[in-house]
Amino acid sequence: LQELASQLNCHWNLMDTPPEGRKLFDYVTCNISATADEVTLPEGSLAMDLIEKAEVEVKRLDQLYARRIAFKRQAELNLEALQENVKGVVDSGGIETTELFADPANLKAKQKEEKQRIEGKFHRCDDQLG
Numbered sequence: 001l002q003e004l005a006s007q008l009n010c011h012w013n014l015m016d017t018p019p020e021g022r023k024l025f026d027y028v029t030c031n032i033s034a035t036a037d038e039v040t041l042p043e044g045s046l047a048m049d050l051i052e053k054a055e056v057e058v059k060r061l062d063q064l065y066a067r068r069i070a071f072k073r074q075a076e077l078n079l080e081a082l083q084e085n086v087k088g089v090v091d092s093g094g095i096e097t098t099e100l101f102a103d104p105a106n107l108k109a110k111q112k113e114e115k116q117r118i119e120g121k122f123h124r125c126d127d128q129l130g
Contacts, residue, residue, distance in 0.1 A: 004054045005032040011061035015068070028054045075118045 005028045012022055024031070027050060 001051065001054075002026060002032055004051070004058060005029040007058045008054065014065060015061070025054055025057060030090070033058065037117060071118065078114075 005025075008022075008025055008029060009032065011017070
């Protein structure tokens with residue numbers, strides 16, 4: 001049970017889970033650092049169905065975190081590819097470097113659009129898992 005509590009806390013911290021999301025599993029995390037003699041559990045908190053719910057939550061968080069890492073890595077790869085494309089266009093003489101920075105507001109807007117597109121993928125992932 002303490003191992004499950006440790007795994008839950010680790011995932012929650014990695015994913016900045018709000019307190020209301022953590023509260024559902026107080027029965028698991030309430031004695032995370034207690035010794036065997038100090039453990040105080042609400043009645044029924046060691047029931048197999050409650051422990052299984054905590055195990056399912058850990059697995060769900062594992063999958064969600066893995067998907068977030070995969071999306072983040074894909075976004076990094078997309079950015080690298082974009083940088084290579086821009087470099088190729090500049091190197092080929094198709095555009096002047098000064099033209100790339102002539103309209104910083106437009107560049108910033110495009111960066112914001114890309115960020116929103118990537119975040120949208122995260123939210124769809126969360127919806128599918130949740």
